[in-house]
Amino acid sequence: MTATPARRRELLDTAAEVFAAQGYNATTVRRIADEAGMLAGSLYYHFDSKESMVDEILSTFLTELWAGYDAVLEAGLGPRETIEALVTESFREIDRHRAAVAIYQKESKQLAALPRFHYLTDSQTKFEKAWLGTLERGVADGVFRTDLDIRLTYRFVRDTVWVAASWYRPGGQHSPEEIARQYLSMVLDGISVVT
Amino acid sequence: MTATPARRRELLDTAAEVFAAQGYNATTVRRIADEAGMLAGSLYYHFDSKESMVDEILSTFLTELWAGYDAVLEAGLGPRETIEALVTESFREIDRHRAAVAIYQKESKQLAALPRFHYLTDSQTKFEKAWLGTLERGVADGVFRTDLDIRLTYRFVRDTVWVAASWYRPGGQHSPEEIARQYLSMVLDGISVVT
Amino acid sequence: MTATPARRRELLDTAAEVFAAQGYNATTVRRIADEAGMLAGSLYYHFDSKESMVDEILSTFLTELWAGYDAVLEAGLGPRETIEALVTESFREIDRHRAAVAIYQKESKQLAALPRFHYLTDSQTKFEKAWLGTLERGVADGVFRTDLDIRLTYRFVRDTVWVAASWYRPGGQHSPEEIARQYLSMVLDGISVVT
Amino acid sequence: MTATPARRRELLDTAAEVFAAQGYNATTVRRIADEAGMLAGSLYYHFDSKESMVDEILSTFLTELWAGYDAVLEAGLGPRETIEALVTESFREIDRHRAAVAIYQKESKQLAALPRFHYLTDSQTKFEKAWLGTLERGVADGVFRTDLDIRLTYRFVRDTVWVAASWYRPGGQHSPEEIARQYLSMVLDGISVVT
DNA sequence: GATGAATGAGCATTCATTCAT
DNA sequence: GATGAATGAATGCTCATTCAT
Numbered sequence: 001m002t003a004t005p006a007r008r009r010e011l012l013d014t015a016a017e018v019f020a021a022q023g024y025n026a027t028t029v030r031r032i033a034d035e036a037g038m039l040a041g042s043l044y045y046h047f048d049s050k051e052s053m054v055d056e057i058l059s060t061f062l063t064e065l066w067a068g069y070d071a072v073l074e075a076g077l078g079p080r081e082t083i084e085a086l087v088t089e090s091f092r093e094i095d096r097h098r099a100a101v102a103i104y105q106k107e108s109k110q111l112a113a114l115p116r117f118h119y120l121t122d123s124q125t126k127f128e129k130a131w132l133g134t135l136e137r138g139v140a141d142g143v144f145r146t147d148l149d150i151r152l153t154y155r156f157v158r159d160t161v162w163v164a165a166s167w168y169r170p171g172g173q174h175s176p177e178e179i180a181r182q183y184l185s186m187v188l189d190g191i192s193v194v195t
Numbered sequence: 196m197t198a199t200p201a202r203r204r205e206l207l208d209t210a211a212e213v214f215a216a217q218g219y220n221a222t223t224v225r226r227i228a229d230e231a232g233m234l235a236g237s238l239y240y241h242f243d244s245k246e247s248m249v250d251e252i253l254s255t256f257l258t259e260l261w262a263g264y265d266a267v268l269e270a271g272l273g274p275r276e277t278i279e280a281l282v283t284e285s286f287r288e289i290d291r292h293r294a295a296v297a298i299y300q301k302e303s304k305q306l307a308a309l310p311r312f313h314y315l316t317d318s319q320t321k322f323e324k325a326w327l328g329t330l331e332r333g334v335a336d337g338v339f340r341t342d343l344d345i346r347l348t349y350r351f352v353r354d355t356v357w358v359a360a361s362w363y364r365p366g367g368q369h370s371p372e373e374i375a376r377q378y379l380s381m382v383l384d385g386i387s388v389v390t
Numbered sequence: 391m392t393a394t395p396a397r398r399r400e401l402l403d404t405a406a407e408v409f410a411a412q413g414y415n416a417t418t419v420r421r422i423a424d425e426a427g428m429l430a431g432s433l434y435y436h437f438d439s440k441e442s443m444v445d446e447i448l449s450t451f452l453t454e455l456w457a458g459y460d461a462v463l464e465a466g467l468g469p470r471e472t473i474e475a476l477v478t479e480s481f482r483e484i485d486r487h488r489a490a491v492a493i494y495q496k497e498s499k500q501l502a503a504l505p506r507f508h509y510l511t512d513s514q515t516k517f518e519k520a521w522l523g524t525l526e527r528g529v530a531d532g533v534f535r536t537d538l539d540i541r542l543t544y545r546f547v548r549d550t551v552w553v554a555a556s557w558y559r560p561g562g563q564h565s566p567e568e569i570a571r572q573y574l575s576m577v578l579d580g581i582s583v584v585t
Numbered sequence: 586m587t588a589t590p591a592r593r594r595e596l597l598d599t600a601a602e603v604f605a606a607q608g609y610n611a612t613t614v615r616r617i618a619d620e621a622g623m624l625a626g627s628l629y630y631h632f633d634s635k636e637s638m639v640d641e642i643l644s645t646f647l648t649e650l651w652a653g654y655d656a657v658l659e660a661g662l663g664p665r666e667t668i669e670a671l672v673t674e675s676f677r678e679i680d681r682h683r684a685a686v687a688i689y690q691k692e693s694k695q696l697a698a699l700p701r702f703h704y705l706t707d708s709q710t711k712f713e714k715a716w717l718g719t720l721e722r723g724v725a726d727g728v729f730r731t732d733l734d735i736r737l738t739y740r741f742v743r744d745t746v747w748v749a750a751s752w753y754r755p756g757g758q759h760s761p762e763e764i765a766r767q768y769l770s771m772v773l774d775g776i777s778v779v780t
Numbered sequence: 781g782a783t784g785a786a787t788g789a790g791c792a793t794t795c796a797t798t799c800a801t
Numbered sequence: 802g803a804t805g806a807a808t809g810a811a812t813g814c815t816c817a818t819t820c821a822t
Contacts, residue, residue: 412695413608413610413695415608415610415611416610416695470777496691500607500608500611532778533777533778534776534777534778535776535777535778537770538767538770538771538776539759539767542759542764542767542768543771543776545749545752546745546768546771546776547776549744549745549748549749549751550741550744550745553744553748554740554744556744557740564734564737569737572733572734572737573737573741575732575733576733576738576741576772576775577771577775577776578775578776578777579774579775579777580771580772580773580774580775581729581730581733581738581741581742581772581773582665582728582729582730582773582774583727583728583729583730584779
């Protein structure tokens with residue numbers, strides 16, 4: 001007999017997969033239940049609502065993400081190394097929580113409108129502070145170019161990394177670290193040959 | 196008095212705005228009608244269905260996009276100049292069809308499953324051929340780096356450009372051309388200072 | 391330019407045809423308008439409502455039917471000859487008003503519930519009185535069998551005649567009079583060979 | 586506690602009653618639900634659609650009808666006895682499935698246009714073959730009159746029997762067998778006194 | 781822990797009807 | 802006489818959720 005928290009995880013993983021594939025709104029509770037081999041009503045023994053399922057999926061993911069990010073940010077690295085570490089950590093999270101990341105990308109804007117999901121906005125703010133701050137520090141330190149709009153750069157780097165969740169498939173050709181390495185190489189040095 | 200095609204356009208613009216903001220599924224026909232100052236049923240005088248609205252929004256956009264892309268591709272430019280022209284053209288399209296682009300980004304995967312939207316898949320294929328081909332040509336010509344996974348590079352450049360639709364607001368600080376210039380600068384030369 | 395009453399007739403004939411083919415409820419005003427080469431709204435210049443169209447179709451038919459029936463009933467014929475004349479007259483009406491008869495058969499029960507269509511019920515009553523009365527007279531006179539339930543006989547004869555509207559096509563192989571002759575022959579003498 | 590198939594039957598019986606009384610199109614799903622003491626949406630737990638309800642009603646009826654008919658047709662009876670048995674069987678079916686028969690009479694033409702109801706057309710064809718064949722055999726054998734249009738006779742007998750569903754009420758004065766006996770007597774020997 | 785059956789609110793869509801032009 | 806555009810009520814259907822068993 002599976003212990004309750006394990007069963008919960010299992011169900012949430014199933015739900016996350018379906019949410020990621022079909023979108024939160026387009027996913028019916030019945031579909032999740034089907035995938036989990038039970039009837040729709042039975043899910044309500046485990047969860048209060050469909051909303052609380054995404055909630056748990058996203059908050060679990062964000063908790064882990066911030067554990068990793070905070071560790072990086074508190075490590076006292078230089079701006080370039082911080083960026084490198086954040087990107088690498090991000091791809092690791094994508095690897096571990098692909099579905100959750102995809103949901104986050106697609107649905108967080110909608111969900112953030114609901115009070116219970118305000119933490120998404122908070123996270124967004126913290127996120128921006130971390131990345132933008134690091135980039136600014138890098139510009140000040142002379143490691144990043146000064147001729148670029150810093151907010152544009154921020155969006156560029158941020159999106160560049162996270163959209164990867166839309167095509168990334170765990171167990172593919174490249175490890176998350178390898179993908180991070182190539183992405184960083186492109187972001188930092190560009191794709192053109194230096195002449 | 197508004198001519199019929201003008202009214203259609205007006206309504207589609209309204210619909211596109213709402214679809215982009217709330218997502219296709221989460222958007223009710225009633226909401227669109229509200230926004231257009233009419234009753235839900237009245238929309239059906241102009242359109243067959245909610246589906247045919249997105250259809251017209253997306254196909255109009257893609258038609259225009261490909262007009263621009265085809266012009267670039269047939270201009271006989273070198274790989275670097277082609278990439279530059281495609282990126283610039285893309286940002287111009289984002290400027291002109293922000294809502295449509297956002298819808299395309301968020302919903303095309305779902306919609307492409309329906310027969311009537313197979314042209315989305317076709318477009319996707321043509322798109323990949325155009326960009327990937329140009330990148331490969333660039334690598335062969337020695338203008339793009341050879342040490343990068345070419346498909347990774349493709350996704351990097353592609354996503355980098357189109358996600359911009361999620362935050363871009365027409366009439367903002369930068370013109371589409373200026374944004375294109377800075378994006379290109381980052382993509383081609385990187386964000387780090389060459390030492 | 392067509393005079394108004396002629397145009398009305400034309401439109402009603404069109405409507406009757408569609409009502410008969412698709413059923414009253416299933417027929418949309420738009421469909422009738424299409425068939426008449428105009429827009430749905432334009433019909434309302436000629437008629438108050440869809441209901442008033444069937445109303446006019448049915449009442450016109452019933453007026454003519456009763457003109458014929460009354461002539462027969464007042465002719466002072468014997469029971470057998472009366473039945474023969476009524477059946478013949480009925481097939482002539484089916485020939486002239488096929489669509490109206492078909493509508494009457496299919497929809498009168500529903501429509502009779504509405505106050506404006508109470509004349510359908512009245513007609514039904516008169517109808518029963520005429521047929522049932524004649525049959526009873528025939529039984530009393532010894533021209534019709536006495537061993538049959540008279541109401542059953544009435545229904546038998548009535549249905550037998552009118553259902554023909556569901557398959558009858560004007561201009562077919564047999565004239566209405568010929569069909570009447572054969573029907574009467576079956577009803578009166580049976581289909582089996584007398585041994 | 587009602588078992589599932591029993592509940593289904595119950596609901597279908599309710600639906601059939603309403604369909605027969607108001608017509609398929611004019612019957613709203615809400616009305617059926619009202620009659621069944623539940624909400625409209627609840628019906629969809631048991632059935633896919635309004636269409637699938639008529640489908641099940643009609644196909645169940647036809648299955649039973651053909652069981653009876655086939656038994657008769659395979660019994661090797663003479664033409665007259667076959668007609669007698671078919672008519673009797675028909676009235677028994679009307680007795681058992683009055684609502685279904687009424688629906689079949691009124692709606693099958695419309696419904697047969699839909700692919701899922703093609704079996705209605707098939708049944709119609711088989712039906713015609715059975716009756717017409719028997720009549721032809723009877724004419725050849727000299728038990729039925731030769732001076733009648735055989736197709737007219739077929740329609741006469743067919744309609745004569747089935748329209749009865751429009752007025753028949755189970756539990757009435759006459760048993761189905763008695764009605765069949767009188768109908769057969771009229772059809773075979775006529776209503777007039779042989780002089 | 782799970783099922784079966786039902787709720788109730790909401791949704792896309794249809795359609796008879798209206799009316800200014 | 803007819804059109805184009807809109808109304809508003811109703812319809813079939815979906816779906817998250819509840820709850821007795």
